[in-house]
Every structure is written in structure tokens, then in C-alpha cells.
Amino acid sequence: MDVLATVMEQGRLLVGTSSPRNHQVKTYQKIFCCVTAFLVILLLPYIHIGVIHLKFWVPNKTQVDREHCTCSCFDTVYKGSYEKPGNVGYKHMYFNATHQTFKIWLFTLAFVLVFFECLKHLLSLWFQSRLRWTMLVVFISDIFPHYYSWWSTFNYYNDDFYEQFYHQLFFSITELLATVVVVCLCDSQVEITTSKVLVVVSISCVHLVVGGLDQFISQVFLDQGKLFQRVRNIGFLIPDFIHIFIPLCSFYRKKDGKECTRFQCLCFVLLIFIGVCVGRFLLK
Known part of the structure; x- marks a missing residue:
């Protein structure tokens, strides 16, 4: 680093x-x-x-x-x-x-504008010597999942295929929430707090559990998926591990004696439980 x-x-x-x-x-x-x-x-x-x-x-x-x-x-x-x-x-x-074409335009416009503004913001932080490099790595790892979310939504509407639409929407929204926190933490003047780290880590844990039960085990470990499916799942796995490892390491390096409270730990477990239930069972 x-x-x-x-x-x-x-x-x-x-x-x-x-x-x-x-x-x-x-x-x-x-x-x-x-x-x-x-x-x-x-x-x-x-x-x-x-x-x-x-x-x-x-x-x-x-x-x-x-x-x-x-x-x-x-x-x-x-x-x-x-x-x-x-x-x-x-x-x-x-x-x-x-109306499907209009929705494709809407999602594409939102993706381009948000991504464009994020890149401008990060480059501006770099010019001001305020860029937190560890969180930049986390953000870069998010590019593939977000691009895949946009491309999947594009194809769902373009093909009128909605079987997995809400399941993918769950991943897209939660990824966006985690990225909002990551972009904030890319500013070195923003404190790395317990709540911010727990949001990013809990969302990534949910993705690992739901994605593992959904496709990763069967398509990668059991070798039942096609090549593009295995590559895709590995492409999701690596960013989730990065979202867990780097924020936790950054937090413990700068925690200055701060520890997670019992209430925060309970919220962390509860968020993972609710996320897994929603992603795995309610949106299937």
C-alpha cells in the first residue's frame, strides 16, 4: 500500500x-x-x-x-x-x-452520472493530498460488481426477463450503500468509525453468504457452472473479501482504544441475519 x-x-x-x-x-x-x-x-x-x-x-x-x-x-x-x-x-x-427502453435509459444515466461524480471526487481528493489509499483499493474493487449490476439490469429490461430481477436489485442496492460509505472514507479527513466499518463489513458478509448459497458453491466448487459463471462468481468473491479485510484492518490501526460495544455487535449480527433472510429467501 x-x-x-x-x-x-x-x-x-x-x-x-x-x-x-x-x-x-x-x-x-x-x-x-x-x-x-x-x-x-x-x-x-x-x-x-x-x-x-x-x-x-x-x-x-x-x-x-x-x-x-x-x-x-x-x-x-x-x-x-x-x-x-x-x-x-x-x-x-x-x-x-x-417503457422498458425508458427504464434502460434511466438506469444507464444514473450509473454514468454517479460513477462520473465519484471518479471526479476521488481525483480531487488526490490533488488535495486527502486520498485514503486503502479505501481507494476498496472502491476500485467495487467497479466490477457495479458494472455487472448495470449490465444485468440493462439485459433484464431489454430481454423482458425478470426472474432474477429483484434478487439482483437486492445486491445492487446493498452494494450502493456500501460504496457510499467507502467513498466517504476515501477522504482521509473523515474518521473511520465503528458504525461505518460495520455497515461495509456486514453488507459484504451478507453477499458472501447469499452468493455462496446461491451460486458460488455449485458453480465454482462443484464445477457445475460454465467458464463465464465461474469467473463472474470469483469476480464477486474477491471484492467482498476486500470489503471485509481492508476496512477492519484500517479500523483497528486507528481505533485509539475504541472497541465495538455490545449494542454494535448485536446490530452487526442482526444486519447480517436480516440481509441473508431477505436475499436468500424472500427474493428468490
């Missing part, structure tokens, strides 16, 4: 700041934050679809005949009077005017 902090500190110096804490971020540094956040969001779907899927996962997909392609299920509403449903030509992208 010290090596990471040193590397990032050198990078901060290269982009023009050796300022003390509480330094106001300059205009060109704000532009750097915006451009960097934009590029990260831009590259995520390209890496996912344009590289992993196109080049490695399904490189032998049948090529589309653009000259004779027809989109008979396209309602052509967004094209106005230019085209009518039926024998319409090839489109690089088309969408139908349905």
Missing part, C-alpha cells in the same frame, strides 16, 4: 501540484478530473464488449449481412416519418419506444 501511495504521489506531482492539504483544486486540475473520469467510463463498455466479447469470448459469431438485413421487430418510432415498421434497413443501433 505504501508503494501505491508513493506512485500516486509522484503522479500527482507530475500533473502540477505539490500542495498541502486543504488546497483548492485548480481549474486545469478539475478539467483533468473530468477528462479522466470520462475516459474511464468510455473504456469500460469497450473493454467489455469490444475486446472481451468480440475478441475472446465469441470471436466466431456469424457475420451480419448488412445489405439484406431487416429489422422487422423495430417499431421505427424514433425515426419519425422516415421509415415504417417492416422491411427496414440495417441500423448500427435501434431502439423501440417502450
Whole structure:
């Protein structure tokens, strides 16, 4: 972790700041934050679809005949009077005017805006020498679960497949709650308190239990899942362990004699119990 902090500190110096804490971020540094956040969001779907899927996962997909392609299920509403449903030509992208399309737009817009603002905030903390590196690692580990949540929601609405919708929504909401706390703790001026740590750790424990009982054991340990299912489950497992290990270590390093009270321990156990019951039994 010290090596990471040193590397990032050198990078901060290269982009023009050796300022003390509480330094106001300059205009060109704000532009750097915006451009960097934009590029990260831009590259995520390209890496996912344009590289992993196109080049490695399904490189032998049948090529589309653009000259004779027809989109008979396209309602052509967004094209106005230019085209009518039926024998319409090839489109690089088309969408139908349905409430599912609006919900896909809503979730996508929310994901992009929130992720963009989080990245800007973290880069600003870096410029002000207020970034807590351990929590940055926790945040980075959250990128895959959140991206998967968005992509799953996209496909549920796009395919009209809702069998696992509320189960996934449970993971998405709880992951978001944990990430809110993690982003707050990325600011070194924010105290690492027992309550904040217990929120992050309890949510991750719930994910481990529910995910383990749901898919991980059968698809990974019993080798009943396909390759992408095993990779996906491991991709969820590692962030949950990081969310438990790093916050606990950070807390005990800085606790200054503070211990968890009996009430806090009871709340911790109760949160895990309720979370497992909701995620495992009520939303199946």
C-alpha cells in the first residue's frame, strides 16, 4: 500500500501540484478530473464488449449481412416519418419506444452520472493530498460488481426477463450503500468509525453468504457452472473479501482504544441475519 501511495504521489506531482492539504483544486486540475473520469467510463463498455466479447469470448459469431438485413421487430418510432415498421434497413443501433427502453435509459444515466461524480471526487481528493489509499483499493474493487449490476439490469429490461430481477436489485442496492460509505472514507479527513466499518463489513458478509448459497458453491466448487459463471462468481468473491479485510484492518490501526460495544455487535449480527433472510429467501 505504501508503494501505491508513493506512485500516486509522484503522479500527482507530475500533473502540477505539490500542495498541502486543504488546497483548492485548480481549474486545469478539475478539467483533468473530468477528462479522466470520462475516459474511464468510455473504456469500460469497450473493454467489455469490444475486446472481451468480440475478441475472446465469441470471436466466431456469424457475420451480419448488412445489405439484406431487416429489422422487422423495430417499431421505427424514433425515426419519425422516415421509415415504417417492416422491411427496414440495417441500423448500427435501434431502439423501440417502450417503457422498458425508458427504464434502460434511466438506469444507464444514473450509473454514468454517479460513477462520473465519484471518479471526479476521488481525483480531487488526490490533488488535495486527502486520498485514503486503502479505501481507494476498496472502491476500485467495487467497479466490477457495479458494472455487472448495470449490465444485468440493462439485459433484464431489454430481454423482458425478470426472474432474477429483484434478487439482483437486492445486491445492487446493498452494494450502493456500501460504496457510499467507502467513498466517504476515501477522504482521509473523515474518521473511520465503528458504525461505518460495520455497515461495509456486514453488507459484504451478507453477499458472501447469499452468493455462496446461491451460486458460488455449485458453480465454482462443484464445477457445475460454465467458464463465464465461474469467473463472474470469483469476480464477486474477491471484492467482498476486500470489503471485509481492508476496512477492519484500517479500523483497528486507528481505533485509539475504541472497541465495538455490545449494542454494535448485536446490530452487526442482526444486519447480517436480516440481509441473508431477505436475499436468500424472500427474493428468490
